[in-house]
Amino acid sequence: MFDHAERRRRLFEVMRAEGVDLLFVGLSSDLEYLSGVERGIPFFGQSSYPHGWVAGGFFRPDADPVFVLPRMVVVFDLPVRPEGDIVVVDEADDGSAIFERVARGLGARGTVAxxxxxxxETTLELGRIFGLDRLQTGSSLVNRLRRVKTADELEAMRRACRTVEHAMAAVAPQVQPGVSMAELREEVEAQLRVAGSLTPSFATHIFTGMDPDSLDSGAPTARDPLSDGTPVLFDFGGVVDGYCSDFGRTIVAGEPPDGFVAAYEAMLAAFEAGRTACRPGALAREVNAACREPIEASGLGEHFRHRMGHGIGLDVHERPFLSPEDETPLEAGMTFTDEPSIVVHGSFGLRIENVVVCAEGGARVLNEYPNDLVTNG
Incomplete structure (x- = not known):
């Protein structure tokens, strides 16, 4: 589906321009992007194999990649063999010696990323082999390529958006007095699987606010029953073909509290202002400021406590960020979340989140789920 050879060709252009002779990336979204070596589904804790630190791939201009992988990774975690050479490190092997032999054999004389x-341990070994003064961080090189999405990537992200929309449609009617945040979370994740998501793209979060006594799927109040008239905030995502979605809506169990409807209108205005400002040439911080302006004008600015959004793709959070410190000029085809929220301590919270694509005239929205306020009265 994805042209990994073309991705590597573009990487080599960047490496030559930056004077980088060799790039090593571990098992990660960067390696998947460049080679198709898929990441495993995340889980709590860290799996470990003998010589696990060697796992990854070396990339050098105008050559096939060279992968160094523990035997256990090759046997259990490599359903499709990538293009390039694979050096297998067995449990009884001298992993350090094999890694050094491969690294030195690639002929890098300059910078190693x-x-x-x-x-x-991998970084320390590369420093020992090449000298620490020759090393630099390398993910920024790949991030330049990953920021702007191709049509195939956008199609995968659209499919990831459909999984969350299916889940939201199934779960929204269940936001009724008496339901718990844990029950809603369990149903969201079950519906994501039904819709074809490989895994949640991050920890599903369903909550009513940010006060200590607020109901929260990740807190001791997860099993407490929901009260009538309480807004419930959803934040979750799906994964299709390695690409992530990140989605949010607010559903009210009954009639909304005082001030909620006006706040919701300000939030929708903020979403639209951010979307309209997300166009080529705009600075990331300017788009964030545009999103904030309607909420500030409504007098609720202190209750919008985070940035407008973040880059998204193979990772659910990618650079650049739509936040005050980010000076990145945007390009057509960059993908971001547009996620204004308002959380008033002791009163109510509300949020919305869609994935948008930077474009002339304002960003295109990949989601199809309505932005309208939903109340289950």
């Missing part, structure tokens, strides 16, 4: 998602 190291991906962000590698073991500390």
């Amino acid at each position: 190291v991906g962000d998602r590698v073991w500390a």
